[in-house]
Amino acid sequence: MKRFIRLGIIGTVFLCLVFSVIAEGKQEEKFPTREVEIMVPWAAGGATDIVFRTFTTVIPKYLGVPIIITNKPGGAAVPGYVEAMTKKPDGHYIVAWCTPSITVTHMQQTPYDASSFEPIINISTAPVWFLAPAKSPYKDLRDLVADAKKRPGQVNLGNAGSGGGTHMIALAFETVAGCKFNHVPHAGGGPTVTAAVAGQVDAITVGPPEGVAQLEAGQLKCLGVFTDKRLAQFPNYPTAKELGFDFAMGQWRGLAALKGTPPERIKKLHDAFKAAMDDPEFKALADKAGIILDYRNTADFKKLVERENQFYETIVKTAKLGSKYK
Numbered sequence: 001m002k003r004f005i006r007l008g009i010i011g012t013v014f015l016c017l018v019f020s021v022i023a024e025g026k027q028e029e030k031f032p033t034r035e036v037e038i039m040v041p042w043a044a045g046g047a048t049d050i051v052f053r054t055f056t057t058v059i060p061k062y063l064g065v066p067i068i069i070t071n072k073p074g075g076a077a078v079p080g081y082v083e084a085m086t087k088k089p090d091g092h093y094i095v096a097w098c099t100p101s102i103t104v105t106h107m108q109q110t111p112y113d114a115s116s117f118e119p120i121i122n123i124s125t126a127p128v129w130f131l132a133p134a135k136s137p138y139k140d141l142r143d144l145v146a147d148a149k150k151r152p153g154q155v156n157l158g159n160a161g162s163g164g165g166t167h168m169i170a171l172a173f174e175t176v177a178g179c180k181f182n183h184v185p186h187a188g189g190g191p192t193v194t195a196a197v198a199g200q201v202d203a204i205t206v207g208p209p210e211g212v213a214q215l216e217a218g219q220l221k222c223l224g225v226f227t228d229k230r231l232a233q234f235p236n237y238p239t240a241k242e243l244g245f246d247f248a249m250g251q252w253r254g255l256a257a258l259k260g261t262p263p264e265r266i267k268k269l270h271d272a273f274k275a276a277m278d279d280p281e282f283k284a285l286a287d288k289a290g291i292i293l294d295y296r297n298t299a300d301f302k303k304l305v306e307r308e309n310q311f312y313e314t315i316v317k318t319a320k321l322g323s324k325y326k
Contacts, residue, residue: 049190074187119256126292138203226239277293
């Protein structure tokens with residue numbers, strides 16, 4: 001009898017160990033179980049698209065699954081985010097979360113706001129620069145501003161979307177420069193650069209890596225960069241401050257999860273993305289593409305978004321822009 005009891009105990013312990021190992025294995029495999037999709041609500045070829053397509057070449061090494069980029073351009077990014085909100089919040093679907101993601105929410109009524117998505121990690125903070133066609137008569141920002149003062153509202157300045165980050169920064173620059181442009185929106189940074197190369201606008205406001213290849217090819221010229229000091233990657237391009245304009249602003253670009261995504265999955269995504277950011281291969285690719293890296297963890301990225309949200313709300317209300325606060 002005792003022998004049977006001992007055997008029963010041993011058997012029970014063995015089964016518990018087996019089930020424990022199986023459970024742990026399932027827990028490890030639970031996430032991610034398939035590819036992770038990143039929704040970019042702007043056109044292919046724009047700065048945000050370039051940043052994350054460059055990033056996705058390294059992420060699978062640390063996350064263990066393929067990464068898919070899905071572009072949903074148009075409508076100042078609103079349609080893309082609205083569709084994202086219908087997806088399952090299990091961590092397999094995340095979104096590009098950038099400055100234009102929140103600026104548009106202050107320009108017009110949107111079904112989401114700065115708190116509708118969960119920040120995961122910030123990857124890059126890019127300055128903004130004004131570029132012009134290679135054959136443009138403008139030598140730098142001073143010529144562009146002088147022309148805009150002579151012809152208020154007639155100098156066509158392209159941007160990556162109405163209410164987006166580059167549009168907002170251009171509006172802020174108008175106040176400092178004392179001029180008025182005719183703002184021409186496009187469905188992302190890629191189409192904006194294309195319009196400049198084709199001479200369809202007088203100048204454009206975008207940010208690296210947008211326009212890098214075209215500058216190197218001699219198709220575009222840089223009129224000025226909105227930074228405190230010259231960019232290390234582009235030392236030949238003067239800052240707005242050097243040209244007499246006390247102005248510097250940029251855009252951040254990161255990734256966010258859908259509301260309701262389990263915190264442990266957000267942490268796993270963050271840790272894999274941070275490892276990818278530290279990868280020498282990615283750093284080399286980012287430097288070549290003109291991507292300026294700016295890591296911020298989940299908590300710090302969330303604080304940045306909250307701070308920027310208040311900043312842009314103030315700008316829109318003060319300048320009486322858009323239709324939301326009228």
